[in-house]
Amino acid sequence: MSDLRHLEDFAAGQIFALGPYRISADEIIAFAREFDPQPFHIDEQVARNSLLGGLAASGWHTTCLLTRLMCDAVLTRSAMLGSSGMDEVKWLRPVLAGDVIIGEMLITGARPSRSKPGLGIVTFESFLTGQDSERRTELKGMVFVRRRTP
Amino acid sequence: MSDLRHLEDFAAGQIFALGPYRISADEIIAFAREFDPQPFHIDEQVARNSLLGGLAASGWHTTCLLTRLMCDAVLTRSAMLGSSGMDEVKWLRPVLAGDVIIGEMLITGARPSRSKPGLGIVTFESFLTGQDSERRTELKGMVFVRRRTP
Numbered sequence: 001m002s003d004l005r006h007l008e009d010f011a012a013g014q015i016f017a018l019g020p021y022r023i024s025a026d027e028i029i030a031f032a033r034e035f036d037p038q039p040f041h042i043d044e045q046v047a048r049n050s051l052l053g054g055l056a057a058s059g060w061h062t063t064c065l066l067t068r069l070m071c072d073a074v075l076t077r078s079a080m081l082g083s084s085g086m087d088e089v090k091w092l093r094p095v096l097a098g099d100v101i102i103g104e105m106l107i108t109g110a111r112p113s114r115s116k117p118g119l120g121i122v123t124f125e126s127f128l129t130g131q132d133s134e135r136r137t138e139l140k141g142m143v144f145v146r147r148r149t150p
Numbered sequence: 151m152s153d154l155r156h157l158e159d160f161a162a163g164q165i166f167a168l169g170p171y172r173i174s175a176d177e178i179i180a181f182a183r184e185f186d187p188q189p190f191h192i193d194e195q196v197a198r199n200s201l202l203g204g205l206a207a208s209g210w211h212t213t214c215l216l217t218r219l220m221c222d223a224v225l226t227r228s229a230m231l232g233s234s235g236m237d238e239v240k241w242l243r244p245v246l247a248g249d250v251i252i253g254e255m256l257i258t259g260a261r262p263s264r265s266k267p268g269l270g271i272v273t274f275e276s277f278l279t280g281q282d283s284e285r286r287t288e289l290k291g292m293v294f295v296r297r298r299t300p
Contacts, residue, residue: 035215036214037226038221038226038230040232052232058217060210063210064210067208067210068185071186075188076187082190084241084242085238085242086239088235089235089291091234092235138235141239
């Protein structure tokens with residue numbers, strides 16, 4: 001347990017590198033069939049002729065991949081207790097099949113919870129870019145993290 | 151194409167019923183292993199002993215299921231062109247294995263895009279509840295929808 005990152009280990013200004021991760025057409029289609037079955041996410045022919053210029057991942061898929069990369073870099077190494085939500089999700093540009101995404105998670109705050117003793121609130125802003133360094137997906141939110149010394 | 155719902159068919163105040171959908175332990179674990187591999191989402195033993203009171207779906211999973219229910223009720227029957235993001239995602243209470251979720255999608259606005267001729271912006275607020283009618287997940291966001299008469 002002591003290896004886990006607790007509230008006291010987080011501070012505004014910390015930056016964690018995320019990725020890289022290469023997204024495939026198969027996983028774009030599988031995710032979209034389950035959660036966001038719109039033609040431009042599941043049909044390569046439709047997608048090529050769309051404004052997106054190719055098979056594009058659901059925005060939710062890119063957000064879930066961003067979450068996974070944050071888990072790998074930070075969250076599953078922390079005494080995490082979930083989240084009550086996110087303040088903003090932005091899908092600025094499409095993530096296409098074959099794209100390699102990387103990103104960053106910036107810690108914007110870390111403070112004890114006023115209502116839950118033993119818990120703290122860590123706020124963050126994170127983003128994904130592609131090979132072109134253009135931002136694709138942005139996320140602002142919070143997670144609950146245990147305090148080492150309540 | 152004419153069967154599809156266009157911008158002109160949306161108006162503030164419209165409500166679409168979502169679900170019902172029963173969520174299983176297997177799909178909670180499968181989603182979490184891929185996108186949010188935290189112990190309380192993938193280990194039933196850990197989950198039973200946690201504050202959540204049982205195996206709880208990732209908040210992202212509940213948000214993706216809400217999206218799927220919105221697709222089934224409205225979005226895949228509309229001339230949709232994706233979304234640039236969401237304003238707010240709230241995870242108010244956990245969705246546990248075996249819960250049956252239902253929800254509503256409320257249209258809060260429908261207007262032509264100022265920058266993209268031919269396109270409109272439909273804003274919405276949606277939520278999921280469980281059998282107890284308590285709200286679990288809330289979402290505020292927008293989608294782009296084609297205009298019938300640009």
